[in-house]
């Protein structure tokens with residue numbers, strides 16, 4: 001059952017080959033036995049209630065949703081009414097959400113069964129899942145290795161088949177990089193295509209919820225469910241939702257692929273080899289390639305670490321021990337409540353980012369840093385705009401290296417460079433998809449990234465479909481994750 005895709009599972013349920021309760025119980029059991037550190041809470045009661053109601057619905061021949069009886073895991077910064085939402089932080093250890101995020105509403109409207117919440121870097125700040133205040137998370141492909149971050153738990157749990165699909169969030173690469181590290185598809189949709197309502201904000205102008213899956217059909221199906229306009233998110237795009245899964249096609253004849261060769265320097269040779277094979281495969285499907293230049297891309301990491309902390313310092317002001325977050329028991333005055341609660345509640349990385357953000361927004365420095373960074377952000381957008389005159393998609397690897405040993409990257413700058421290939425899509429609001437393209441000799445997954453114009457998410461899925469059709473997808477469970485099996 002665990003290697004079935006979401007599309008297959010819901011079909012088996014609708015054909016009465018498997019009941020929703022049966023599916024849910026098996027997946028819950030597997031989730032409870034996981035030893036990767038992928039999950040922060042298991043929603044047994046909620047999941048079983050939903051499953052029972054679905055079995056009754058089917059019996060009564062009532063209409064069923066697109067994701068009927070499909071177990072889904074969501075990152076722990078996405079709110080589910082009545083459930084704990086920690087954001088990977090001790091500060092929110094006891095926080096129970098008072099409402100459902102819009103994406104959760106959409107999932108449940110389509111009869112998905114949310115079974116668990118996934119581990120993550122604290123407030124989604126990190127690239128390795130190591131800043132989680134609760135526990136580290138392993139890469140199911142190799143013990144002791146990072147699943148990537150910040151949506152490390154969402155990726156690890158799908159790779160380990162704790163659910164066929166999951167949701168993460170991507171502010172600078174947090175869906176695509178973990179997808180690449182764990183051998184999965186991971187999509188960052190066009191900014192505004194998926195509602196952020198009920199998703200705890202990190203950097204609001206960059207954040208976007210995105211799906212993980214083992215195959216592109218599941219990504220398309222899940223994307224069809226979550227890409228609906230939302231009145232509660234002021235940045236939601238109000239064009240009708242797309243039905244990606246219905247429009248999915250592997251016909252990419254005439255597709256023009258832009259390759260920014262100048263960005264590839266310093267990338268792991270095995271990843272480059274896989275990238276070449278990826279391009280050759282697409283060419284054999286009728287695509288052509290062209291050299292493009294993204295001159296300002298090299299500034300994307302530096303400006304990200306001005307803009308994202310600036311937005312984060314504002315967004316995280318609400319965690320003060322009064323409005324949100326656990327209040328320090330030692331505090332005796334109002335200012336001590338703020339100071340001590342925030343000192344106790346936030347981890348080191350989060351504190352660092354808040355300080356950085358406050359600094360770049362301070363009166364004397366705002367023009368020198370924040371305003372300048374906004375201008376560079378605009379340039380990055382314009383570079384893409386120019387490039388898309390000559391090509392339909394841009395392709396380059398998702399990461400410069402494959403998964404690394406947990407604890408092996410100790411200086412923040414090296415860690416920040418993890419997102420060197422992913423951040424620019426957030427800066428420009430573009431859709432970007434990481435596609436699993438193979439493995440290194442050591443057995444670690446490799447991911448290739450494709451990006452396209454805003455609202456061109458369907459094209460990315462079609463390119464992935466073409467590649468997947470040619471490149472037999474695997475239904476293997478990583479050896480280490482197999483230990484999870486009871």
Ligand code: GLN
Pocket residue numbers: 124125126127149150169170171172173174175202308418419
């Ligand atoms: N790794 C980046 C960071 O640490 C991106 C995180 C994200 O996309 N949430 O901020």
